[in-house]
Amino acid sequence: MPAVVVLISDFGLRDGYAGILRGVILGIDPAIEVVDLSHEVQPFAVLSAAYILHAAWDYFPQGSVFCAVVDPGVGSSRGACLAQCQGRVLIGPDNGLVSLLARLRGGLETYALDPAALPALASATALPAIASATALPAIASATALPAIASATALPAIASATFHGRDLFAPAAALAASSGPQRVRGPAIEPVLLPEVQPLREGSALKGRVLHIDRFGNCITCLHSSDLGNLDPNRLRLRLRAARARGLKRTYSEVPRGRALALLGSSGFLELALREGSAARRYGIRVGDAAILTQH
Amino acid sequence: MPAVVVLISDFGLRDGYAGILRGVILGIDPAIEVVDLSHEVQPFAVLSAAYILHAAWDYFPQGSVFCAVVDPGVGSSRGACLAQCQGRVLIGPDNGLVSLLARLRGGLETYALDPAALPALASATALPAIASATALPAIASATALPAIASATALPAIASATFHGRDLFAPAAALAASSGPQRVRGPAIEPVLLPEVQPLREGSALKGRVLHIDRFGNCITCLHSSDLGNLDPNRLRLRLRAARARGLKRTYSEVPRGRALALLGSSGFLELALREGSAARRYGIRVGDAAILTQH
Amino acid sequence: MPAVVVLISDFGLRDGYAGILRGVILGIDPAIEVVDLSHEVQPFAVLSAAYILHAAWDYFPQGSVFCAVVDPGVGSSRGACLAQCQGRVLIGPDNGLVSLLARLRGGLETYALDPAALPALASATALPAIASATALPAIASATALPAIASATALPAIASATFHGRDLFAPAAALAASSGPQRVRGPAIEPVLLPEVQPLREGSALKGRVLHIDRFGNCITCLHSSDLGNLDPNRLRLRLRAARARGLKRTYSEVPRGRALALLGSSGFLELALREGSAARRYGIRVGDAAILTQH
Numbered sequence: 016m017p018a019v020v021v022l023i024s025d026f027g028l029r030d031g032y033a034g035i036l037r038g039v040i041l042g043i044d045p046a047i048e049v050v051d052l053s054h055e056v057q058p059f060a061v062l063s064a065a066y067i068l069h070a071a072w073d074y075f076p077q078g079s080v081f082c083a084v085v086d087p088g089v090g091s092s093r094g095a096c097l098a099q100c101q102g103r104v105l106i107g108p109d110n111g112l113v114s115l116l117a118r119l120r121g122g123l124e125t126y127a128l129d130p131a132a133l134p135a136l137a138s139a140t141a142l143p144a145i146a147s148a149t150a151l152p153a154i155a156s157a158t159a160l161p162a163i164a165s166a167t168a169l170p171a172i173a174s175a176t177f178h179g180r181d182l183f184a185p186a187a188a189l190a191a192s193s194g195p196q197r198v199r200g201p202a203i204e205p206v207l208l209p210e211v212q213p214l215r216e217g218s219a220l221k222g223r224v225l226h227i228d229r230f231g232n233c234i235t236c237l238h239s240s241d242l243g244n245l246d247p248n249r250l251r252l253r254l255r256a257a258r259a260r261g262l263k264r265t266y267s268e269v270p271r272g273r274a275l276a277l278l279g280s281s282g283f284l285e286l287a288l289r290e291g292s293a294a295r296r297y298g299i300r301v302g303d304a305a306i307l308t309q310h
Numbered sequence: 311m312p313a314v315v316v317l318i319s320d321f322g323l324r325d326g327y328a329g330i331l332r333g334v335i336l337g338i339d340p341a342i343e344v345v346d347l348s349h350e351v352q353p354f355a356v357l358s359a360a361y362i363l364h365a366a367w368d369y370f371p372q373g374s375v376f377c378a379v380v381d382p383g384v385g386s387s388r389g390a391c392l393a394q395c396q397g398r399v400l401i402g403p404d405n406g407l408v409s410l411l412a413r414l415r416g417g418l419e420t421y422a423l424d425p426a427a428l429p430a431l432a433s434a435t436a437l438p439a440i441a442s443a444t445a446l447p448a449i450a451s452a453t454a455l456p457a458i459a460s461a462t463a464l465p466a467i468a469s470a471t472f473h474g475r476d477l478f479a480p481a482a483a484l485a486a487s488s489g490p491q492r493v494r495g496p497a498i499e500p501v502l503l504p505e506v507q508p509l510r511e512g513s514a515l516k517g518r519v520l521h522i523d524r525f526g527n528c529i530t531c532l533h534s535s536d537l538g539n540l541d542p543n544r545l546r547l548r549l550r551a552a553r554a555r556g557l558k559r560t561y562s563e564v565p566r567g568r569a570l571a572l573l574g575s576s577g578f579l580e581l582a583l584r585e586g587s588a589a590r591r592y593g594i595r596v597g598d599a600a601i602l603t604q605h
Numbered sequence: 606m607p608a609v610v611v612l613i614s615d616f617g618l619r620d621g622y623a624g625i626l627r628g629v630i631l632g633i634d635p636a637i638e639v640v641d642l643s644h645e646v647q648p649f650a651v652l653s654a655a656y657i658l659h660a661a662w663d664y665f666p667q668g669s670v671f672c673a674v675v676d677p678g679v680g681s682s683r684g685a686c687l688a689q690c691q692g693r694v695l696i697g698p699d700n701g702l703v704s705l706l707a708r709l710r711g712g713l714e715t716y717a718l719d720p721a722a723l724p725a726l727a728s729a730t731a732l733p734a735i736a737s738a739t740a741l742p743a744i745a746s747a748t749a750l751p752a753i754a755s756a757t758a759l760p761a762i763a764s765a766t767f768h769g770r771d772l773f774a775p776a777a778a779l780a781a782s783s784g785p786q787r788v789r790g791p792a793i794e795p796v797l798l799p800e801v802q803p804l805r806e807g808s809a810l811k812g813r814v815l816h817i818d819r820f821g822n823c824i825t826c827l828h829s830s831d832l833g834n835l836d837p838n839r840l841r842l843r844l845r846a847a848r849a850r851g852l853k854r855t856y857s858e859v860p861r862g863r864a865l866a867l868l869g870s871s872g873f874l875e876l877a878l879r880e881g882s883a884a885r886r887y888g889i890r891v892g893d894a895a896i897l898t899q900h
Contacts, residue, residue, distance in 0.1 A: 017340050021329065027645075027819035028323070028618070031657035034611065034642035038664035041638065045607050045666070048336065052329035055322075058820065059880075067326040074333035074475065076340070087880075089855070176855060177870030180664065229322035230353065265384070265471060280472030290354075290382075312635050316624065323618070343631065347624035350617070362621040369628035369770065371635070524617035525648065560679070560766060575767030585649075585677075 016076050018047045018191035023064055024084040024179060025056040032177070036082070036184040043188035052081070059087040061111050062210055062301055066226040066234060069115035070281035072103060080195070082187035083107035084179035093206075095128040095182060097190065097199050104195045106187045108178070111208035115225075118211055119238060127200035128186055210302060211236045220307040224254070224299060225283070231292025235305040237284040245309050252276040253306040254286045257297045266290070311371050313342045313486035318359055319379040319474060320351040327472070331377070331479040338483035347376070354382040356406050357505055357596055361521040361529060364410035365576035367398060375490070377482035378402035379474035388501075390423040390477060392485065392494050399490045401482045403473070406503035410520075413506055414533060422495035423481055505597060506531045515602040519549070519594060520578070526587025530600040532579040540604055547571040548601040549581045552592045561585075606666050608637045608781035613654055614674040614769060615646040622767070626672070626774040633778040642671070649677040651701050652800055652891055656816040656824060659705035660871035662693060670785070672777035673697035674769035683796075685718040685772060687780065687789050694785045696777045698768070701798035705815075708801055709828060717790035718776055800892060801826045810897040814844070814889060815873070821882025825895040827874040835899050842866040843896040844876045847887045856880070 020040055026032040033054040040047055052071055056064050064085040075081075086093075086108045096109035100116050100123045109125075117123050186198045213222040213236060222237040233254060242250075247262040259276035266289045269275045274293060279285040284307065286293050293299065315335055321327040328349040335342055347366055351359050359380040370376075381388075381403045391404035395411045395418045404420075412418050481493045508517040508531060517532040528549060537545075542557040554571035561584045564570045569588060574580040579602065581588050588594060610630055616622040623644040630637055642661055646654050654675040665671075676683075676698045686699035690706045690713045699715075707713050776788045803812040803826060812827040823844060832840075837852040849866035856879045859865045864883060869875040874897065876883050883889065 019336065021333070023326070023329075028641075029643060029645040029647075030816070030818040031613070031643045031661050034613075034640055035661050035664045037640045038611070038661060038666075038669075041609065041640070042664070042666050045638065048340065050329055050332045050336070051323075053324060053326045055324040057324075071326050071330050071333060074330045074337070076333075076337050079333075088857070176867070180870065226325070228325040267383075277471070280475065314631065316628070318621070318624075343635065345624055345627045345631070346618075348619060348621045350619040352619075366621050366625050366628060369625045369632070371628075371632050374628075521620070523620045562678075572766070575770065 016078065018044065019050065019076060019079040020047050020184075020187045020191045021050045021052050021071070021075055021079055021081045022054070022084075022184075023052040023056065023067060023081065024054045025058045025060065025064070026054045026084070026179070028054055032179065035180050036084075039180055039184045040188040043185060044192040047188060047191050050075070056085050057301070059085065060301060061085055061087070062114075062208060062223075063226040065112050065115045065208065065211065066281075066283075068105065068112060069119065072101070072116065072120070075103060077102035078104075078191075080104040080106060080187045080191040082179075082183050083112050084183050085112065086110065086178065089176060089178055094203070095178075095186075096125055096203060096205060097128055097186070097195060098123060098125045098205065099195060100124070104190055106183055106190060106198075108183075109203070109206050111206045113205050114208040114211040115236075117205065117207055119240070123205075125203055125205040127203050128182075129198050129200040132186070132189065132198040213237055213241050216306075218308065222284075222305050222307070224301050224303045224305060227294045227299065227301060230287070231294040231296075232279065232285050232287040233293050233299045233303075233305075234279055234281075234283050234285045237305065237307055239278050239282045239284075242284075245307075249309050250276065251308045251310055252284065252286060253308070255297045255299055255303060257286055257293060257299070259286060311373065313339065314345065314371060314374040315342050315479075315482050315486045316345045316347050316366070316370055316374055316376045317349070317379075317479075318347040318351065318362060318376065319349045320353045320355065320359070321349045321379070321474070323349055327474065330475050331379075334475055334479045335483040338480060339487040342483060342486050345370070351380050352596070354380065355521075355596060356380055356382070357409075357503060357518075358521040360407050360410045360503065360506065361576075361578075363400065363407060364414065367396070367411065367415070370398060372397035373399075373486075375399040375401060375482045375486040377474075377478050378407050379478055380407065381405065381473065384471060384473055389498070390473075390481075391420055391498060391500060392423055392481070392490060393418060393420045393500065394490060395419070399485055401478055401485060401493075403478075404498070404501050406501045408500050409503040409506040410531075412500065412502055414535070418500075420498055420500040422498050423477075424493050424495040427481070427484065427493040508532055508536050511601075513603065517579075517600050517602070519596050519598045519600060522589045522594065522596060525582070526589040526591075527574065527580050527582040528588050528594045528598075528600075529574055529576075529578050529580040532600065532602055534573050534577045534579075537579075540602075544604050545571065546603045546605055547579065547581060548603070550592045550594055550598060552581055552588060552594070554581060606668065608634065609640065609666060609669040610637050610774075610777045610781045611640045611642050611661070611665055611669055611671045612644070612674075612774075613642040613646065613657060613671065614644045615648045615650065615654070616644045616674070616769070618644055622769065625770050626674075629770055629774045630778040633775060634782040637778060637781050640665070646675050647891070649675065650816075650891060651675055651677070652704075652798060652813075653816040655702050655704045655706075655798065655801065656871075656873075658695065658702060659709065662691070662706065662710070665693060667692035668694075668781075670694040670696060670777045670781040672769075672773050673702050674773050675702065676700065676768065679766060679768055684793070685768075685776075686715055686793060686795060687718055687776070687785060688713060688715045688795065689785060690714070694780055696773055696780060696788075698773075699793070699796050701796045703795050704798040704801040705826075707795065707797055709830070713795075715793055715795040717793050718772075719788050719790040722776070722779065722788040803827055803831050806896075808898065812874075812895050812897070814891050814893045814895060817884045817889065817891060820877070821884040821886075822869065822875050822877040823883050823889045823893075823895075824869055824871075824873050824875045827895065827897055829868050829872045829874075832874075835897075839899050840866065841898045841900055842874065842876060843898070845887045845889055845893060847876055847883060847889070849876060
């Protein structure tokens with residue numbers, strides 16, 4: 016099995032940013048197989064990225080390194096982390112991207128990125144932001160590959176605007192090529208987002224919308240493993256003005272334009288509309304509360 | 311020449327679905343070269359997908375396996391098929407995707423996907439929906455890799471919502487890696503869409519719009535091989551309120567903002583607007599009738 | 606290091622055009638590593654493409670061949686060129702794509718594509734538009750691989766609508782596989798766009814907006830190397846109704862919704878809005894004038 020890096024970001028595909036990550040990885044190790052998971056994550060939507068990562072996790076080979084750059088805090092003091100879970104690795108900002116992995120899978124371990132590894136990497140690969148003939152003057156040196164001075168937070172010098180290119184992609188390439196221990200610092204407690212956690216309220220189960228997909232399906236944090244002994248035929252799902260009764264197995268079990276609840280292909284409860292957008296019809300957004308009851 | 315799988319779907323690029331197909335293929339055979347033809351097919355637009363497949367067919371090496379997931383009927387009783395034509399293979403739902411290949415190319419052969427091949431595949435590759443530590447409970451088992459009980463229709467157990475991941479991508483990977491006979495069942499008569507077929511009405515030729523491209527060009531099913539002895543300079547094309555006279559060879563032969571008819575890069579007659587969108591100007595949609603006459 | 610071709614176009618991702626380029630390259634040399642830099646360049650926006658090319662240039666390995674198809678003049682008499690700069694190669698229409706490379710990097714050399722190389726290529730690879738069983742009749746022969754009769758301009762026979770597939774991708778594959786001299790004709794003076802050049806107006810520096818990125822950041826042609834001895838803290842940037850004081854290093858240095866000027870990750874001065882779109886707020890478009898002064 017070749018070394019694999021899986022990219023996920025909110026860069027979009029217009030500006031070349033995602034392609035540049037591939038160039039950086041290619042320059043470090045051309046044998047790495049790079050896969051684009053998504054670059055169209057809604058800007059800054061860490062919950063969506065956490066959902067997509069969890070949905071894809073099992074479908075990539077053991078040893079794959081996910082490089083996640085959905086990073087509202089770029090340039091602030093948020094840390095950079097490396098997580099390991101069930102044989103795969105995640106590298107990205109420490110902002111909650113691991114929240115669903117932490118909730119639903121065993122054995123998540125989280126580390127800071129190693130402050131010593133990256134400068135060595137920079138000189139080994141002669142990344143152009145540092146070493147090129149057109150090097151920027153001092154004022155622009157913020158965009159060079161940062162030396163990480165603290166294990167859990169990026170120092171002031173690293174307050175660049177393109178950590179994907181200068182930090183996370185090189186670290187992911189190195190981890191895929193030489194193993195995660197090559198860039199792994201001390202263990203840390205990762206940031207976890209409370210929105211991924213269902214709450215019991217009396218006999219009801221309350222969760223949040225994590226992600227709205229292209230078709231307008233609204234995917235909640237309520238997982239099949241949360242449903243326990245509930246009777247699928249007696250479930251009721253409420254999400255804003257939408258009501259759905261019973262769990263369906265396919266979209267074609269209801270008439271066109273009717274709302275339905277089903278367990279989506281990743282095991283999470285979702286609200287859908289047959290051949291339509293549930294999100295648009297009901298004005299549903301990421302973070303909205305979904306209430307599940309049994310009658 | 312490496313094994314090649316070419317992906318086309320209406321998944322979009324936001325949700326990670328297309329990336330997951332790549333993960334699945336990588337897990338089955340990392341030597342396969344995977345190419346994204348398009349994941350932005352208009353949702354459920356089988357005609358558009360049929361057009362794009364036909365336009366791309368010749369440009370991929372012999373032996374390439376196209377994996378097409380544009381599937382309004384996912385979860386219903388539509389069948390799954392494998393088509394062979396001029397040395398390339400198509401795997402996808404049996405819903406008309408082969409219509410243009412059938413009309414314009416010689417030697418199309420269509421088969422059901424082999425009901426016996428996929429369960430073996432599932433155990434060989436230990437696909438995670440079945441075998442992982444976080445396996446879903448019984449209620450969600452609809453999302454597991456289906457056992458295909460009938461040669462031409464997927465059985466009830468396969469009424470999952472993500473056949474691309476659980477059925478078509480594994481089958482395509484296996485076909486690319488071991489040859490199409492590995493997943494090929496009995497021969498079938500494929501579903502063909504009548505909209506791809508031109509009709510003679512007196513001295514006129516009538517066809518339908520198959521696809522509207524990014525630039526708003528409206529591509530019809532009228533192929534250069536349908537034009538016979540017609541005089542290019544005397545042709546008239548009518549498409550809703552649009553009128554174009556004569557066949558042009560390039561957009562620059564008419565003034566800005568003027569409609570023109572030309573044979574596009576894939577040999578189909580299209581209506582275009584120089585530096586503008588013909589579809590938007592004239593309100594043209596996929597399926598609209600185009601009338602070709604000679605004066 | 607494998608041979609690398611980097612694709613950039615305004616084809617979008619809906620229509621399969623970008624995937625077809627990959628098929629063509631795969632057919633010529635399957636060992637080539639193909640990277641999509643962007644296919645979502647704003648249609649016909651040569652300035653944006655020039656910016657993205659310059660931003661990505663350093664981040665791809667020596668020897669990489671960029672294949673750029675942003676080509677408002679397809680079918681007209683514009684030439685086709687091959688440029689070499691700092692060990693990488695650019696192949697595309699001669700319409701100003703090299704403008705920033707020419708302004709900011711040493712050693713740019715520009716050549717016509719060799720008129721003799723491509724017909725040989727066509728027969729060597731048996732490209733289907735020419736040789737397939739479904740070859741188009743005479744009327745459609747404009748879409749076949751052109752024989753280039755003049756060193757600097759494509760002749761009438763090449764007035765196809767899909768030069769990316771029929772000319773630039775094959776030439777890029779051949780250059781990546783066998784070296785640029787394989788398709789290189791005589792040296793030419795490339796077309797250069799004046800909009801990439803800053804102008805001094807008294808004590809002010811005036812430049813143009815080159816590109817507006819996904820986040821609405823407005824990237825100007827004013828490069829860090831143009832700023833000379835200016836004091837970052839005393840700079841003032843004016844772009845339509847927007848005013849920004851001082852150069853910031855990260856978005857988080859201003860309150861939400863406030864405009865700021867910073868040197869972006871590629872060394873160009875840009876106007877941004879923290880967690881918002883500067884382009885939308887101020888109605889800024891590519892080509893607008895940006896005025897930099899010092900107080």
